[in-house]
Amino acid sequence: xxLRTAWRRVAAALPAAPxxxxxxxxxxxxxxxxxxxxQSAVPSDTAIAPEMESVLRPLYMDVQATTPLxxxxxxxxxxxxxxxxxxxxxxxxxxxWESEAAMERARQQVASLIGADPRxxxxxxxxxxxxxxxxxxxxxxxxxxxSLVSIMSVNNEIGVKQPISEIGQICSSRKVYFHTDxxxxxxxxxxxxxxxxxxxxxxxxxxIYGPKGVGAIYIRRRPRVRVEALQxxxxxxxxxxxxxxPTPLVVGLGAAxxxxxxxxxxxxxxxxxxxxxxxxxxxxxxxDVVMNGDPVHHYPGCINLSFAYVEGESLLMxxxxxxxxxxxxxxxxxxxxxxxLRAIGTxxxxxxSSIRFGIGRFTTEEEVDYTVEKCIYHxxxxxxxxxxWEMVQDGIDLKSIKWSQH
Amino acid sequence: xAASSRARVLDLYRAMLRExxxxxxxxYRTYAIRKIRDAFRENKNVKDPVEIQTLVNKAKRNLEIIHxxxxxxxxxxxxxxxxxxxxxxxx
Numbered sequence: 001x002x003l004r005t006a007w008r009r010v011a012a013a014l015p016a017a018p019x020x021x022x023x024x025x026x027x028x029x030x031x032x033x034x035x036x037x038x039q040s041a042v043p044s045d046t047a048i049a050p051e052m053e054s055v056l057r058p059l060y061m062d063v064q065a066t067t068p069l070x071x072x073x074x075x076x077x078x079x080x081x082x083x084x085x086x087x088x089x090x091x092x093x094x095x096x097w098e099s100e101a102a103m104e105r106a107r108q109q110v111a112s113l114i115g116a117d118p119r120x121x122x123x124x125x126x127x128x129x130x131x132x133x134x135x136x137x138x139x140x141x142x143x144x145x146x147s148l149v150s151i152m153s154v155n156n157e158i159g160v161k162q163p164i165s166e167i168g169q170i171c172s173s174r175k176v177y178f179h180t181d182x183x184x185x186x187x188x189x190x191x192x193x194x195x196x197x198x199x200x201x202x203x204x205x206x207x208i209y210g211p212k213g214v215g216a217i218y219i220r221r222r223p224r225v226r227v228e229a230l231q232x233x234x235x236x237x238x239x240x241x242x243x244x245x246p247t248p249l250v251v252g253l254g255a256a257x258x259x260x261x262x263x264x265x266x267x268x269x270x271x272x273x274x275x276x277x278x279x280x281x282x283x284x285x286x287x288d289v290v291m292n293g294d295p296v297h298h299y300p301g302c303i304n305l306s307f308a309y310v311e312g313e314s315l316l317m318x319x320x321x322x323x324x325x326x327x328x329x330x331x332x333x334x335x336x337x338x339x340x341l342r343a344i345g346t347x348x349x350x351x352x353s354s355i356r357f358g359i360g361r362f363t364t365e366e367e368v369d370y371t372v373e374k375c376i377y378h379x380x381x382x383x384x385x386x387x388x389w390e391m392v393q394d395g396i397d398l399k400s401i402k403w404s405q406h
Numbered sequence: 407x408a409a410s411s412r413a414r415v416l417d418l419y420r421a422m423l424r425e426x427x428x429x430x431x432x433x434y435r436t437y438a439i440r441k442i443r444d445a446f447r448e449n450k451n452v453k454d455p456v457e458i459q460t461l462v463n464k465a466k467r468n469l470e471i472i473h474x475x476x477x478x479x480x481x482x483x484x485x486x487x488x489x490x491x492x493x494x495x496x497x
């Protein structure tokens with residue numbers, strides 16, 4: 001929260017001067033950094049300080065919050081934003097037909113990634129809407145013995161992988177519906193709705209290098225899972241989700257799924273190596289660092305570390321050159337420690353010191369090394385300033401201290 | 407026949423790398439260069455001419471995608487990343 005208000009002030013204070021490339025309109029927040037390397041003078045007619053200042057963007061290490069579009073996805077979408085703009089539900093002309101064909105092709109691409117039939121994929125505005133549809137289903141199931149188990153496949157804060165196959169087995173044998181929010185898992189770990197006996201699955205576009213504002217819900221047909229529509233209207237998407245299907249967005253989602261299927265193994269191998277590198281380098285140089293979450297059943301691209309005796313928010317602010325988060329974006333507005341960390345039994349003070357590092361398809365070794373270097377530097381610096389750290393160094397057991405009330 | 411197809415593949419490889427170095431976004435640029443090198447290396451021992459042709463066609467399509475996306479990236483380019491000033495530019 002403090003971080004955001006600081007950024008707003010910086011953004012407001014930036015003079016409307018052209019950047020190093022006068023033709024490109026300046027957008028987005030930039031960091032003002034003292035220049036290390038000699039550069040040509042920045043053309044500007046407002047009076048800036050005489051020392052060379054360049055504006056550089058931070059590294060992006062927050063892929064759990066959202067991912068950049070893969071260029072292949074944007075390439076697939078653009079034709080539908082420029083020329084092929086028909087409504088896919090228009091039955092009477094070529095614009096409608098070509099848009100519908102693209103929508104169905106995308107549906108097949110999504111289905112193929114999770115081992116489903118295309119008729120089982122309904123497009124939505126995102127995983128949140130899909131989750132709501134799945135949960136609403138529970139209320140309208142009527143039979144007293146029907147219930148629903150809903151599990152995240154991969155946790156977005158600590159990266160833990162749930163034993164989906166095992167849970168699916170249990171649910172299927174007890175005739176209980178099984179829903180999983182696979183937003184962080186789809187396209188990253190192999191998922192098969194039949195092998196894992198999944199009845200409902202939520203998919204999010206912008207977590208798999210696809211566009212924001214689109215997702216899908218997988219709804220099993222055999223045996224039939226009945227859902228109630230959240231959104232009523234013209235009866236699109238088999239009546240389960242009315243509203244014009246946004247062809248450019250679903251084409252993007254489909255392309256993202258297809259690319260993910262092709263790249264899954266290559267990405268997983270690379271991300272695992274980078275994750276290993278990050279963890280080893282940090283653990284080697286800093287004591288009292290805890291990795292949150294099961295180390296074995298873990299998706300490598302989501303690393304949540306607690307740095308004892310350092311406040312998470314201070315560390316985040318210090319690491320201003322790197323885009324990081326201390327928990328999930330959905331709860332970042334509040335200052336409460338993560339409910340996930342609390343649930344796994346993390347000590348209150350360690351929960352406040354947690355940082356989440358996200359490694360994705362486009363993360364480079366240089367970015368990991370830079371992040372590690374800055375992290376080590378700032379943790380050491382913040383610990384030097386911490387009286388708690390000093391006491392620990394002197395051998396005092398913090399848990400034995402009786403703090404006085406004021 | 408083998409010699410010319412080898413030359414063709416190498417030409418394609420060089421063209422793809424040359425185009426990818428033009429990406430203005432650091433992450434796209436590094437990914438494309440890395441992926442092209444890894445993919446060509448992985449397939450270097452493929453002998454079946456039909457398979458070779460399929461891979462060459464796929465590469466040609468990807469070259470076109472890279473070309474378009476490089477162009478778009480340049481139209482909407484923004485500031486460099488903090489890391490780009492320090493490391494040697496990956497060209």
